[in-house]
Amino acid sequence: MNKYSLSLGLMLFGVAFAQGQDPATISWMLVSSAFVFFMVVGLAFFYGGLVRRKNALNTMMMSFVSLGIVGITWSVIGYSLAYADGNRFLGGFGYFMLNNVGLEGEGIPTILDFVFQGTFAIITVALISGAVVERMRFSAYMMFITIWSVLIYAPMAHWVWYLGGDGGWFKNLLGGEALDFAGGTVVHINAAVAALVLAFMIGKRQDFGKKAMLPHQVPFTLLGAGILWFGWFGFNGGSAYAADAKAALAMANSLLAPAATIVVWATLDYFRAGKVTAVGLATAIVVGLVAITPAAGFVTPMSAIIIGIIATFPCYFFINWRAHSSLDDSLDVFGAHGLGGITGALLTGIFATNFGDPEAATGGLNQFLIQFVAVVIAAAFSGVGTFLIASLVKLVLPLRSDDKIEAQGLDVAMHGEEGYSDGEGALLIPVSSSKKAALVAGQVVSS
C-alpha cells in the first residue's frame, strides 16, 4: 500500500495509458461493478421481505448462492461463450478458464470487463428465483442456475453485446441494431421469461389462492428496493463504459424514470384502494428501473419520465390481475421485469435519439420493429431453453420440495436454520453423541 504500490501503480498506469487505458474510466467501471454486485444483496432483501417468515433465509440464499455459483461458471466458461471470438450466435473458447483475460485491453483491462459483465450474469440468475420461492428445492435450484447461466445467459449476452467480427446476432437484425443499453433484453426479459416458465413447471404453492401469504418484513423490501436503485446507477451508468456525459445521462434517466413510476403507481394505488402502499412503491421503483434499462443512454431525460409513466400501466394491471389468477409467479418477476423490460425495449425503439451522432440509431417504426423482433427472439429462446434445462434437472432431482416441508417452511428443512430465533427450547446435542453420529456418514445429526 501507500507509496510503494503507488509507484508500482504509476508504472502500470504508464503501461495502461500507453495501451489506451484511461484511469478515470477504470475508476468508474470499478465502482459500477461494485454497485451492480450490491444489487444482488438488494435483491435478496427485496425478495426476502416479501415471503413468509419461514422461508426468509431460503429466499435470500437463492440470491446469495448465485454469487458463488455464477461467479464460478462465468469465469470457467460463461464469459468465454459470451465475449470470446466465435460466430454471430455464440462466442468461443478463447477465454475458457480466464485464459487471455488479463490486465491488458483497450479502454479498460479485460479483467475489469469480465468483472462488470459477471455481476450482470449473477443478478440475472438471481432475479429468476422470485417466481419459485417458498417451494423450489434448493439443490434443484442450484443445479438449474449452474446450467442456465452458461447455456442461456451467455449466448444472449453474446447476441446483444459482442462486438468482434460482425458483432452478435442482435447487432444486425432486420438491417439494424436491436438497441439495449444496459440489458433490458439480456437481463430482464430473459430472467422474466425463465421465471414464468419455471413457475409453470413447478406449480403453485399449496396455499396459493387459499390463504393470504403476506410479506413478513416490508422494511426489508424497502431496503432492498433502495439498494437496487442505488446499484442500478452502476448498472445503467456503467453501461456507458466511460465516465462521460453518456453515463451522466444514463444516471439522470435512472433517477427520473422510477420517480415517474412511483408517482403514477401511487396515484393508481390511491384511486384503486384509497391508499399508497409500500410494497407498491417498492415495486414501482423496480418497474421504472427495468423500463429505463434498455433506453438509459439513448433517450432524453424527459423521454425517461414518459417511459417511466407508460411502463407503469401494463405492470400495474398485470400484477393486480395475476394475484387473482392461478399463476403463481410468486413475487411477480414477469409482471415487473418481463412487462417492464418489454415495454422499455419497445419504447426505446420509439424514443431513442442519436444526440447528434449521425451513425447512431434513432427511434421510429423501423427501430420499433427491430426491437419487437429482438424481444420475441429473446423470449422464445429463454422460454424454450428454460423448459429444456428444467426438464433435464427434473430427471435427476425433483424440482419441488414435498408438501410437508413446504408447510413447515423451507428454512429449517433446506438450510437447517431459522431466520429469527431466540434459541429457547433449543437443546445442544452434546459433543460425544454428535461425534458418534458423525461417524454415520451422511447422517443429518452430526458435528
Next chain:
Amino acid sequence: MNKYSLSLGLMLFGVAFAQGQDPATISWMLVSSAFVFFMVVGLAFFYGGLVRRKNALNTMMMSFVSLGIVGITWSVIGYSLAYADGNRFLGGFGYFMLNNVGLEGEGIPTILDFVFQGTFAIITVALISGAVVERMRFSAYMMFITIWSVLIYAPMAHWVWYLGGDGGWFKNLLGGEALDFAGGTVVHINAAVAALVLAFMIGKRQDFGKKAMLPHQVPFTLLGAGILWFGWFGFNGGSAYAADAKAALAMANSLLAPAATIVVWATLDYFRAGKVTAVGLATAIVVGLVAITPAAGFVTPMSAIIIGIIATFPCYFFINWRAHSSLDDSLDVFGAHGLGGITGALLTGIFATNFGDPEAATGGLNQFLIQFVAVVIAAAFSGVGTFLIASLVKLVLPLRSDDKIEAQGLDVAMHGEEGYSDGEGALLIPVSSSKKAALVAGQVVSS
C-alpha cells in the same frame, strides 16, 4: 456495452474533453450523486427504526415517496428556479422541463449537475418528515412537499449556490459571501426550521408525554446512521465538484467531526445516565455530520474535530430538554439538524481558512456576522414559507390523521399494510366478491 459503447464513449469523451469536461471529475460526481441518493434510504431506516412498530412503514414511506415527488418537481421546475439565470433572488425558467439541461456543460455535463443537486433537494424534503411522524396524514404530507420543494427549497438553493451574473443573494451579504460548503443552510437549517413549524402546526401525538413511545428497531436506526454517514462522503466530498485535494479534505472532515461528536456524546451520556446509548450514538453521528457540512471544504481536519466537539453540546442538551418539553418534534429534526446546522454555520465563520488561496474567505468576526445573518434569513424564510404552505394545504386536507387512526397506527390506515406480519388470521377475499366490490368505485375493498 463492451467495445461498441466503449468506442462511442470515447467519441463522446473526445467531445466532452474538448468542452473542458474531465472524466475523473465526472466519475467522482456520478459516484457522489449515487451516494447522496443512498442517504434517502439511510434516512428512511434511521427514522423508521425510531418510531413505533405500527408506524414503521408510514415513516419510511415519507422518505421514499420524496424520491418520486421531488424527483419530478425538481425536473419540472425546481432545478430551473434554482439554477437557471434569473435575478439574485430567484432563478428563471430557462431549465423548465429540463430544457437546455443536456450533455454539454463546463466541467461536468449540466445533466449531472441536475442529478447531484436533485438528490440534495430530495433528502432535504425527507428530513422534514421526522418532526411529524406517527400522526401526519400521508396525502397532506405529499401535497406539502410537492409545494415546499419548489417554493422554499429551490429559491434558497439559488441564493447560496447560483453563480451566474452577480451570483445568488448569499454570495454577497454584508459585503461578503455566506460560506456553505455542502448545504448547512440550504439543507439542514432549512429542513429543521420547516420541521419545527410543521410540528407546532400539527401538534403533538396523543400519547406524547403520557406514554413511553420507544424505538421499535434500534438496529434499523444504526443501519440508517451508517448509510447516512457513508452517503455523506458524497454529499460533502462531491460538493468540491472535483476529485481533488479539496474533496479529500471534505472527506477527512466528514470522518473526523462525527468521530469527535461520538466520543463527546458518549462521554456526556456516560456521565448523565451511566450508559452509552445506541440511539445516542446514532444521533451523534448525524449531529457531527450536520455540523461539518457547511465547513467541510473550508477548515482543517483539526478544526473539524473541534467543530464536532462543540456542536455536541447545544444538540445534546436541547434534545434532552425537548423530550420533557411540550414540543413534539418527534425525531428531533430541529435538535439535530437545526442546532447542528446553525452551530456549524457559525463556526465556519470562525474556523474557515483559505488554504493559500488569497481570494477565498477566511474566518473572523466579519465572516461570523455574515454567517449569522445568513442563518437568520434562511430560518425566517423557511419558517414563514412553511407556515404559509402548510396553511394552504390545510384548506384542502386536514394535516393530521384522526385520533382513532393514530391509536391504531398509520401503517394499516394510510397504506393498508403492516410492516411485519405472519399472515395468520388473514383471510383472502375471494376473486368473485372482490371483483364485484371493484365495481363500486372508490370503495376500499377492491381487487
Next chain:
Amino acid sequence: MNKYSLSLGLMLFGVAFAQGQDPATISWMLVSSAFVFFMVVGLAFFYGGLVRRKNALNTMMMSFVSLGIVGITWSVIGYSLAYADGNRFLGGFGYFMLNNVGLEGEGIPTILDFVFQGTFAIITVALISGAVVERMRFSAYMMFITIWSVLIYAPMAHWVWYLGGDGGWFKNLLGGEALDFAGGTVVHINAAVAALVLAFMIGKRQDFGKKAMLPHQVPFTLLGAGILWFGWFGFNGGSAYAADAKAALAMANSLLAPAATIVVWATLDYFRAGKVTAVGLATAIVVGLVAITPAAGFVTPMSAIIIGIIATFPCYFFINWRAHSSLDDSLDVFGAHGLGGITGALLTGIFATNFGDPEAATGGLNQFLIQFVAVVIAAAFSGVGTFLIASLVKLVLPLRSDDKIEAQGLDVAMHGEEGYSDGEGALLIPVSSSKKAALVAGQVVSS
C-alpha cells in the same frame, strides 16, 4: 457548489496536478475509503445478527464506537506512528495531531492517505469484538481499543506499509519483502490473534456449551456479509492506490475467491449436514475475502479461485471443531480471520506472480518462508501486546460484566436500551421526579 467551487476545484486541481496528483486516482481512493468505511457498518450487522437478541445493540455498538474512538486516536497519534518518518520499527511524531497532513502529497493528497488508512485501523479494531461479545464490559472494551489501536495496530501498519527510508521492518525480512497487498497480516491476523487472546482472558460465556445460543437475526448476518463484500472491493481494490489494471485485478480476485469459497463451503455443508446453511454461506464469504486480501494484487484470477478453495478447509474444520471445544471465540474471529489470513498470507508466497515487472517478488519457497516468518512475528506481537494491554485495563476495570447482567443481556445493562421494543409496560418517569433525580449526581434515573 456548482460553478464557483468548480473553478476553485479546477484551480486546486491545477495545483494538484502540478504536484503529480491524479484526479482519477483521487476519485478511486475517495470511493475506496468510503467503501472500507461502510465495512464497519457491515461488520456491525454481520456480528449483530449472530448474537442473541438481548445483546444485539451491544454487539453493534462495539463496531460503531470504534468509528469514534479509533477515528480520534488515529488522527491524534496512530497515523503518525504508522506513517511519519521514524525507524524501521516505528514511525515518528511528524504527523502528531495531523501536523503536516495536508492537501499536498505525491499521487494523492496526504490527507486522503490518512482517511483511507484510518478506515483500515477502524475495521481492524472492530473485528476483534467478535470474540468477546455478550460478556465483555463496554467501558473496558472502549479503553482496550483506545490503547490497542495506538500500540499494536499503528506499529504493525508501519512494519508492512511504511516506505520512507529503508521501509518498514517487513519490507526486508530474510532478504525479501513480506507481501501483504491489502492487509492480511496487519488487519486480519493481527485482529484475529488479539481476539483469541482476549477470548481466553475474558473466558467463556456462562451459557457456553450448556445452551444453544442461536443467531437472533440471520438476515442481518447476510446483510452484513453483503455489505462487507461490497466494501471489500474498496479495501482490496483501493490498496492498488491507483485506478488501474492492478485495481481491476484486485477486484476480480475479490469477486472470485469468495465465490469459490462459497461453492466449496456449501459442498462441505451439504455432505456434513445435508444442508447448505445461510450462516455458513455468510462465513464463507468472509473467509474467501480474508484469504485473498494479502494476495489480491499479486495473483492471477485463477490463483484467486484456488486460494478461495484451499482456504475453505482449515477454516471450515476449525470452526466446526471450535464449537465443541471449550474456546469461546464467540463469533469465530480466529477461525475466519486468523486461519483465513494465515492461509492467504502463506499462499501469497506461493502464487504471487510479477506480471512482467522484473522487480516485483514472485512466489516460491523463499517467498513462502518470508511470509511464514512475517505471520509468526505478527501473531506473536499481537498476542503478547494484547495480553499486556488487556492486563493493564484489568487493573482499572473488570474486563467482564457480572453474571447477572450477562444473563439479563448487555443491551439493557450497558446501554439502557433494548434493540426491539414495543414500548408496552414502559412507564414514563414524569419530568418533576426525574428533575429531582437529576440533582443526585451520578444516579441512574435522571433526565
Next chain:
Amino acid sequence: MKLVVAVIRKEKLNDVLASLFENDIHGITVSHVQGHGGETEKVETYRGLTVKMELTEKIRLDIAVTDPFVERTVKSILKTARTGEVGDGKVFVLPIEKAYRIRTGEEDAEAVTPVLSTL
C-alpha cells in the same frame, strides 16, 4: 360457562377460524405459543453447533362459551385441526366462574355473545 383452550398447528389456524365462524362462534383469543409433544424434533446446525429444537410453533386458542356451545366448539376444532400426524394438538375445557364484557359491564352469558352489528 367454560373456557375451551385448544393448541393447534400453525398452518391450521385459518381453517379452524373459518369453521368456528360457521358455527357462530365469534369470540376468540389467539396466541402464538411453542409446543413440545410427541413430534419429531427438528435438528438445526449453526457453524458446527448441532441443536435439537424441542419446541415447535403452535397456536393456542382461548374461547369462552356458554355450556350449550361447548360441544359444538370442541367438535368443530377436533374436526378441522386434524391431520392425523403426531403434533395435531389438544383441546382442554376449563370451568369459568364469571365473565364480563368490558365495554358494557354485562356478565356471563351476555358477556360472550358478540355483537355482530358491525359486520
Next chain:
Amino acid sequence: MKLVVAVIRKEKLNDVLASLFENDIHGITVSHVQGHGGETEKVETYRGLTVKMELTEKIRLDIAVTDPFVERTVKSILKTARTGEVGDGKVFVLPIEKAYRIRTGEEDAEAVTPVLSTL
C-alpha cells in the same frame, strides 16, 4: 384463589397497569395475543391481493388473586380498559386450586403476595 384473565386493547395496557398498581395488585403476567370479536375487520392490500384481517392485536392479563381481591381487580380493569367501542375485551374469572411461589415454595395466599421491598 382465582385467576382473573382479561383480554384488553393494546393501547389500554399502560392505564390498566397503573390502575392495578394503585389497587395494590402487583403480580401480573401479560401476553401479546390476537383477538377476534365483533370488531370491524381491517382490510389490507398487497400487490392486488385484498385480505381481511380477522384478528386484532390485544393484550391478555393473567392475575392470580386471593378471593377478597377478585372484585377489586375486576372492577379496576372494567373501569380503565373501557372505551365504549366494540372490541374492548372481556374478563374471565377461573378457579385456582393451588398456587406456589417458586422462589420460596410458599403456597396459596402467601404465594401471590408480592414482596415490594425492592421498590
Next chain:
Amino acid sequence: MKLVVAVIRKEKLNDVLASLFENDIHGITVSHVQGHGGETEKVETYRGLTVKMELTEKIRLDIAVTDPFVERTVKSILKTARTGEVGDGKVFVLPIEKAYRIRTGEEDAEAVTPVLSTL
C-alpha cells in the same frame, strides 16, 4: 386432570424442560409473556426520555397432567426454576374438566399421554 400453569424466568426454560422430560412429562405448551411482580424495574433512556420498564420477559408453561402427575410436575418446576432472587415466578394449578387429543379424538387421561414412538 389439572392444568399446571408456571411462570418462570426466561433463562431457566432449558433447565426446566430438561427436568420435566426426565420426569416423563412430555406434553408442554410454552408462551413468551411479560411479568410484573416484586422485581426491581429496569430503567431505560432514549434521547433524554427516561422510562421504567414495569415488565420483565418471562416464560409461561401450560402443562395438562392427570392428577397423579401433578405433584411431580410442580416439584420438578419448583426445584429447577429457583434462583432464590425475587422474580423466580409462580406455579398455579387449575382444574380441567375435559381434555381431547385432536389427532385421535381420545379423551382425558389418554389425551395427554404422549406417543413417544417417534423419538
